[in-house]
Amino acid sequence: MENEASMGDELLNSIRIKIIRNSEKTDALEQFGWSEPRYPVMHRVPDVFRRQNEGVYEDVYNPITISLGPIHNGKKYLQATESIKVSYMHLLFDRTPSFRQTQEDCVTAMTVMEHDIRKCFREVELDDSVRLAEIILIDCCFLIELLYRNYRKEQDPILWNPFNCYAVHRDLLLLENQIPFFVLEKLFHLTVERIPEKMHQLSVPTLIECVRSFFGGMMGPDNGKTEYWYSRSPHHILHLLYFCFLPRISEEEWEKWEHSIKNKVAEFKFSAKQLDIVGVKLKQSVNSKHRFDLKFSISRRFCLWKRGQLEIPPFYIDESTEPFLRNLIAFEQCSPHLPNIITSYTSLMCILVNTNDDVELLEEAGIINNTLGSTKAVLHIFKDMRKNAVPRNFVYNQTWTEVKEFCTPSRVRSGKLMHIYFGKIWVRVSLVSGIVLFLLTFLQTFYSMFPYHHNPNQ
Incomplete structure (x- = not known):
C-alpha cells in the first residue's frame, strides 16, 4: 500500500510539472480553430507535405541560400550568408544619424519583445533567450536593408546575379523562413524611419511599400499595383502577400468565409x-x-x-x-x-x-x-x-x-461523337488539301523549268 501511495504521489508531481511546462502550448490549443490566434504563428511545414514531395521537390520548403529565423539557423550549407547578414545590419545602422544609438535602441527593443517572439515560434524548441534575440535582430536588419536597397534601386551585391536574385526571392517566401511582422515593423521604425529625409529619394517609404516593391513581379505584373487592404496586421511577409492576392471584400464577407461550411x-x-x-x-x-x-x-x-x-x-x-x-x-x-x-x-x-x-x-x-x-x-x-x-x-x-x-x-456523349466525327472529316480535308497543294506546287515548278513558252502572237 505504501509503495502504491508513493508511486501515486510521484506520478501526480510529474503530471503537475508537465502541465506547468506545457501551459503555453495548452493556451495555443484553446485558441486553435476558426479565430485568428493572439500571436502570429511561424509554422513548420507539416510532415505529411514533405512525405508527399519526397525527392526533388522536398527542397521546395527549405531555403537554399538564406535562412531567416531559428528554424533553419545553423545549417552548414547556409553558413556562407551569415557574415553577409551581419554586414547588412552594419550598413543599415550606418544609414542613421547615430550608429551607436540605433544599435542600442534595437537591442533594447529585442529584449522587450523576446517573450512575444518566443510565443510566435511555439513549434520550435528555444532555450537560449539571448541567442534567439540575436538571430531575430540580425535577420530582421538584414531583411530591412535588403528591402530598402531594392526600393531605392541601389546596387546590391546579392541581387546583381540573376540566380542569386531568384534564390533570395524564393527563400524569403518560404513558410519556415518567416519573421514576425511586428518585429520587422518595430526595427523598421528604429532604423529606416530615422534616416534623414534628404537621404530618401522622395519620401520615407513604409515597410509594406518596400515589400510590395521587392515582390512586385510575383504571379503576374498586376501584383505590383495591388495594395494591402486587410485591416489586421499580417503575421509575416508571406501572409502580407497572401492578402495582396485575395479579393477586396468587407469584414462581414470575410467572417462568412472564415466560418463557411x-x-x-x-x-x-x-x-x-x-x-x-x-x-x-x-x-x-x-x-x-x-x-x-x-x-x-x-x-x-x-x-x-x-x-x-x-x-x-x-x-x-x-x-x-x-x-x-x-x-x-x-x-x-x-x-x-x-x-x-x-x-x-x-x-x-x-x-x-x-x-x-x-x-x-x-x-x-x-x-x-x-x-x-x-x-x-x-x-x-x-x-x-x-x-x-x-x-x-x-x-x-x-x-x-x-x-x-x-x-x-x-451532352458528354454527343460532344464526344461530334469531336470524333468532325475530327475525322477535318483530318481527311486537311490530307486532301495538302495533296492538292503539293501537286499544284510541283506542276508550277515543272512548268518553270522550260525556258521557251509558246506565244500565239509570234
Whole structure:
C-alpha cells in the first residue's frame, strides 16, 4: 500500500510539472480553430507535405541560400550568408544619424519583445533567450536593408546575379523562413524611419511599400499595383502577400468565409480539353474582380445548341511559381482561420490540367501565361501538386456545380461523337488539301523549268 501511495504521489508531481511546462502550448490549443490566434504563428511545414514531395521537390520548403529565423539557423550549407547578414545590419545602422544609438535602441527593443517572439515560434524548441534575440535582430536588419536597397534601386551585391536574385526571392517566401511582422515593423521604425529625409529619394517609404516593391513581379505584373487592404496586421511577409492576392471584400464577407461550411471538391474530373469537347469554352476573364474570380455562363447558338463559357483570370507561371504556391498552400492548411482560396484555385487548375493538350488549350485562351518555355513543365507542376491541393473548403463549389450540371451525360456523349466525327472529316480535308497543294506546287515548278513558252502572237 505504501509503495502504491508513493508511486501515486510521484506520478501526480510529474503530471503537475508537465502541465506547468506545457501551459503555453495548452493556451495555443484553446485558441486553435476558426479565430485568428493572439500571436502570429511561424509554422513548420507539416510532415505529411514533405512525405508527399519526397525527392526533388522536398527542397521546395527549405531555403537554399538564406535562412531567416531559428528554424533553419545553423545549417552548414547556409553558413556562407551569415557574415553577409551581419554586414547588412552594419550598413543599415550606418544609414542613421547615430550608429551607436540605433544599435542600442534595437537591442533594447529585442529584449522587450523576446517573450512575444518566443510565443510566435511555439513549434520550435528555444532555450537560449539571448541567442534567439540575436538571430531575430540580425535577420530582421538584414531583411530591412535588403528591402530598402531594392526600393531605392541601389546596387546590391546579392541581387546583381540573376540566380542569386531568384534564390533570395524564393527563400524569403518560404513558410519556415518567416519573421514576425511586428518585429520587422518595430526595427523598421528604429532604423529606416530615422534616416534623414534628404537621404530618401522622395519620401520615407513604409515597410509594406518596400515589400510590395521587392515582390512586385510575383504571379503576374498586376501584383505590383495591388495594395494591402486587410485591416489586421499580417503575421509575416508571406501572409502580407497572401492578402495582396485575395479579393477586396468587407469584414462581414470575410467572417462568412472564415466560418463557411466545408465544401468538398465536387466529383467532377473534366479537364480543359474535355470541357471544350462537351461545349464549355474556356476564356480569359477580362473584367474579373480579382485574380481568383471564376464565372460560368450559358448561351444559345442557332436557337438549339447551348454553349457554356467558363471565364478564368490569367495565371502567370515562372520558376518561382511552384515553391510560392506550395508554401501558400501549406500556410493555408496550417491556418484554420483562413479560407482555402489558393488551395481551391490550385485544386481547380490541377483538375483542368491533365495532358499537354490541356496546357496548350489554356495557353491559347490566355489563361496560362507560361514563361518556362515548355508545356511539359507546366503539366509537371500541376500533376505533382495534386497531392497537396486538397482544400478544407472548396470556394468554387457553386460555380463548379453549375459546370457539372451543364455537362449532362447526353451532352458528354454527343460532344464526344461530334469531336470524333468532325475530327475525322477535318483530318481527311486537311490530307486532301495538302495533296492538292503539293501537286499544284510541283506542276508550277515543272512548268518553270522550260525556258521557251509558246506565244500565239509570234
